[in-house]
Amino acid sequence: MxxxxxxxxxxGLMSIATFLSxxxxxxxxxxxxxxxxxxxxxxxFFVAFxxxxxxxxxxxxxxxxxAFVPVFTEYMVKNDKEEAKRIASIVxxxxxxxxxxxxxxxxxxxxxxxxxxxxxFRPDAQKFALTIELTRIMFPxxxxxxxxxxxxxxxxxxxxxxxxxxxxxxxxxxTIAFALFVAPEMSQPLFAIAVGVSVGGAVQFGVQLRPxxxxxxxxxxxxxxxxxxxxxxxxxxxxxxxxxxxxxINIFLSTIFVSFLPDGSATYLYYAMRLIxxxxxxxxxxxxxxxxPTLSGYAVKGETGKLRETFSFSLRLLFFIxxxxxxxxIALGEPIxxxxxxxxxxxYDATAGTVYALLFYSSGLWAFVGVRVTASTFYSMQDTRxxxxxxxxxxxxxxxxxxxxxGPLRHGGLALANAIGSAVNFILLFLALRKxxxxxxxxxxxxxxVKISFxxxxxxxxxxxxxKGNIWQESGRTxxxxxxxxxxxxxxxxxxxxxxxxxxxxxMKYLIKMYKERKAKKQGSG
Numbered sequence: 001m002x003x004x005x006x007x008x009x010x011x012g013l014m015s016i017a018t019f020l021s022x023x024x025x026x027x028x029x030x031x032x033x034x035x036x037x038x039x040x041x042x043x044x045f046f047v048a049f050x051x052x053x054x055x056x057x058x059x060x061x062x063x064x065x066x067a068f069v070p071v072f073t074e075y076m077v078k079n080d081k082e083e084a085k086r087i088a089s090i091v092x093x094x095x096x097x098x099x100x101x102x103x104x105x106x107x108x109x110x111x112x113x114x115x116x117x118x119x120x121f122r123p124d125a126q127k128f129a130l131t132i133e134l135t136r137i138m139f140p141x142x143x144x145x146x147x148x149x150x151x152x153x154x155x156x157x158x159x160x161x162x163x164x165x166x167x168x169x170x171x172x173x174x175t176i177a178f179a180l181f182v183a184p185e186m187s188q189p190l191f192a193i194a195v196g197v198s199v200g201g202a203v204q205f206g207v208q209l210r211p212x213x214x215x216x217x218x219x220x221x222x223x224x225x226x227x228x229x230x231x232x233x234x235x236x237x238x239x240x241x242x243x244x245x246x247x248x249i250n251i252f253l254s255t256i257f258v259s260f261l262p263d264g265s266a267t268y269l270y271y272a273m274r275l276i277x278x279x280x281x282x283x284x285x286x287x288x289x290x291x292x293p294t295l296s297g298y299a300v301k302g303e304t305g306k307l308r309e310t311f312s313f314s315l316r317l318l319f320f321i322x323x324x325x326x327x328x329x330i331a332l333g334e335p336i337x338x339x340x341x342x343x344x345x346x347x348y349d350a351t352a353g354t355v356y357a358l359l360f361y362s363s364g365l366w367a368f369v370g371v372r373v374t375a376s377t378f379y380s381m382q383d384t385r386x387x388x389x390x391x392x393x394x395x396x397x398x399x400x401x402x403x404x405x406x407g408p409l410r411h412g413g414l415a416l417a418n419a420i421g422s423a424v425n426f427i428l429l430f431l432a433l434r435k436x437x438x439x440x441x442x443x444x445x446x447x448x449x450v451k452i453s454f455x456x457x458x459x460x461x462x463x464x465x466x467x468k469g470n471i472w473q474e475s476g477r478t479x480x481x482x483x484x485x486x487x488x489x490x491x492x493x494x495x496x497x498x499x500x501x502x503x504x505x506x507x508m509k510y511l512i513k514m515y516k517e518r519k520a521k522k523q524g525s526g
Contacts (some may be wrong), residue, residue, distance in 0.1 A: 005514060008317070008510075008511075008514060013161050013162045013165070014161045014162070014165040016162075017161070017162045017163075017164075017165030017166035018165050018166075018168075020166055020169055021165065021166055021167075021168045021169040021172065022277070022278050024169045024172035024173055024176070025168075025169075025172045025274065026274070026278075026340055027172070027176060028172045028175050028176050028179070029271065029274055029340070029341065030340055030341060030343075031176060031179050031180065032175075032179060032193070033271070033340075033341040033343070033344070033345075033346040033350075034343050034344035034345065034346060035179065035183070035189070035344065035345070036189075036190070036345060037344065037345025037346045037347070037350065041127070041130065041190065042264075042266075042267045043121075043127065043263060043264070043265070043266040043267055044121070044127050044130040044131040044134060044190070045134055045190050045193065045194070046266055046267055046270040047114075047117065047118045047121070047131055047255055047259070047266055048114070048130075048131045048132075048134035048135040048138060048194070049134070049138060049194075049197065050117070050252065050255050051106075051113060051114075051117060051135050051138075051139075053141075067233045067234075067236040067237040067379075067384070068091065068150065068153040068154075068233055069153050069156060069157050069293060069296060069379075070236070070296040070299070070379060070380055070381075070382050071087075071229055071232050071233050071236070071382070072084060072087060072088070072153065072154065072157050072229075073157050073293050073296040073297060073300065074296070074300050075087060075229065076157060076158075077297055077300050077301070081216070085216065085217055085218075086222065086224075086227075087227065087229045087230070088150075088154055088217055088219065089218075089219055089220045089221070089222040090222045090223075090224050090225065090227050090229070090230050091150060091230060091233065092147065092150060092219040092220075092222075093220075093221050093222050093223060094225060094230060095146055095147060095150060096143075096147070099142060099143045099146050099147075100143060102142065102143075103139045103140055103142055103143050106135070106136075106139040106142070107136045107139050110132045110133075110135045110136045110139075111132050113135065114128065114131050114132050114135055116256075117252065117255055117256060117259075118131060118255060118256065118259040119256065119259060119260075120256075120258075120259030120260040120261075121259050130188075130190070133191070134190060134191070134194045137191060137194035137195055137197075137198065138194045138197050138198055139198075140198045140201070140202075141197050141198045141200075141201040142201075143201075144198070144201030144202040144204065144205045145171075145201045145204060145205070147205045148167060148201070148204045148205040148208060151164065151205060151208035151209070151212055152164035152165075152167070152208065154212060154215075154217055155208065155211060155212065155215070156293055157293050158215050159293065160211060160215065163207065163208060163211045164208060167204045167205075167207050167208055168204055170200060170203040170204050170207055171197070171200030171201060171203070171204050172200070173200070173203075174196045174197070174199045174200030174203055175193060175196040175197055175200055176196075177196065178192045178193055178195055178196025178199070179192065179193055179196065182195070182196070232382075236379075236382060236384045237384075238384075238388075249391075249395055250394070250395065250398045250417075250418045250421050250422070253395070253398055253399060253402060254269060254398075254402065254414040254415075254417075254418060257402050257403075257406050257414055258411055258414055261406070261410055261411055262410075264350065264353060265353070265410065265411040266411075267350070267353075268350070268353035268354045268356070268357050268411055269357050269411055269414065269415065271337070271341060271354045271357075272354050272355075272357035272358040272361050272415060273357075273361060275329060275333075275336065275337070275340075275358055275361075276329070276358070276361045276362065276365060276368070278325075279321075279322050279325040279326070279329075279365060279369070280322075280365070280368050280369055280372075294310060295307055295310060295311070295376060295377055295380030295381075296379075296380040298310065298380070299380045299381045299382070304437060307377070307380070307381075307437070308437050308439070308440060308441060309441070311373065311374075311377045311433070311440060311441075312440060312441035312444060312445055314373050315370065315373050315374070315445055316444065316445055316448045316449075316506070316507055317507050317510075318369050318370070318373055319366065319369075319370070319448065319449055319452050320448070320452055320500075320505065320507040320508070322365055322366060322369045323365075323366055323449075323452045323453060323455075323456040324452075324455070324456045324459050324492075324493070324496045325365065326362050326363075326365035326366060326456065327456040327457065327459050327460030327463075327492075327496075328459070328460065328463060328489065328492065329358060329362040329365070330359060330362045330363070330460055331459075331460040331461070331463040331464040331467070331492075332463050332464075332467055332485065332488065332489070332492075333355045333358045333359060333362070334351065334352075334355045334472045335467055335472050335481065335484075335485045335488075336485070337351045337354045337355050337358065338351055338472045338473075338475075338481065339478060339481050339482055339485060341354065342475050343475055343476075343478075347475075348473050348474075348475070353411070356411070356412045357411055357412055357414075357415045358415075359412070359415075360409075360412045360413075360415035360416035360418075360419060361415045361418065361419060362419075363416065363419045364418065364419025364420070364422045364423055366426075367419065367422040367423040367425065367426040367427075368422050370426040370430070371422060371425050371426045371429060374426060374429040374430055374433055375387045375429060377433055378429070378432075378433065378436075381436075383436070386429075386432050386436070387429060390425060390428040390429050390432060391425065393424060393425075393428060394421045394422065394424050394425035394428075395421065397417075397420060397421045397424045398417050398418055398420070398421030399417075400417075401413075401416065401417035401420050401421070402414050402417040402418075404417075405417050444506075448505070448506065448507065451500065451503045451505055452500070452505075454499065454503070455495075455496050455499035455500050455503065455505075456496065458495055458496070458499055459492045459493070459495050459496035459499075460492070462491060462492045462495045463488050463489070463491070463492040466488045466491060466492075467484075467485070467488045471484075
């Protein structure tokens, strides 16, 4: 199979699975918004959840893939599957041991951790104490989700993408179940939600065991920590933690700053970032996960030309899909937040606060997703040092602009600072990659980016003009509003596709070609 076609199909499968997971996540958020609204108590929950979630991003999903997949793929490419199985068990045992210790320390040191991540909560004794208890309950989530990330890395290396990508859905389903059936029976309902998070992490790991076993991988305790593969992974892991986790580090910094802002600010940022994570997860993470094993294989074989071509194609296809999503979130933010969250205790004021943050977060969407693929290209070559150096510049940029903007723009300033930091991260990564590879097909990427930006602007303008009305300030009438929003989205997407067709987009031509070939194949087999 043509490698571009294989990559597009793999990313497509991951996107579908991630879409299902994200939809369940929005159902979860809708339920939490209706029950709890946006208050100091919900701030406590979302800040507490960010602590294990931050560590998950740093030690698990992002850095695990960056450090594990290239080394693991190298053993698989060299047809040493039995040794690869042994490596998987060694890494599993190492993670189990280290993360159990980290979780125990996290539970014991929760008061100090909360003091660092949310110093602004300390004057409010109730909010501070609640955040500590919620943090303790959710810390085991880190252990389970890290083992789930290891399982995902193995399955992705074996070119199995769907089950690992859909596994996070079970975290959302667990949280929903605890919110609906356990929370009403407890004096502090948020404790039930926290338990649901930890249980969901365990289920997310468990559902991947069957496909692992089917592929011949069974985790066994193995304490051979002197294995050279583990040593190489640990060498790659340190820089990867900072490089791949820069987005979470920026969110962590935003959490510190937002703790000094009025009640509800942390909740607004949470829901806005959840909406941003929809296209990031469905397209950015899916493409990065799908492309990493392919890039790693080219790097091992020394096929720099194919690596360069795959990176260019992946980035252009990613921009083709996510730039219109960015325009849509900017133009249609108020209707989207209204339909998803404005009910129960989540009032129009909460909608307005969330939309305000969403506007600024959305401006950096192109950079959020671009970083994923560009960083993965470095990791495929087992270079984690370059991304970490650039991450340092990005973090300093975020801190600087947060301090400058949080005064005049409040929580919106923190969202904008995050977007600016990510843009700096992507641009510097791209320039460093061009220097490392000699060239990266920059002209085609720039030409494609300009066309996509123009088409996305016209799409967003169309949506903004068509959606105006006071209906979006009211609660209720959800079905009617959803129909209106769906119609405006369809019109806007039509404008985008028409402009891309008129500008002769290569990415659009390729997707149409794939669709026609698949349709012809089905008709032929029928």
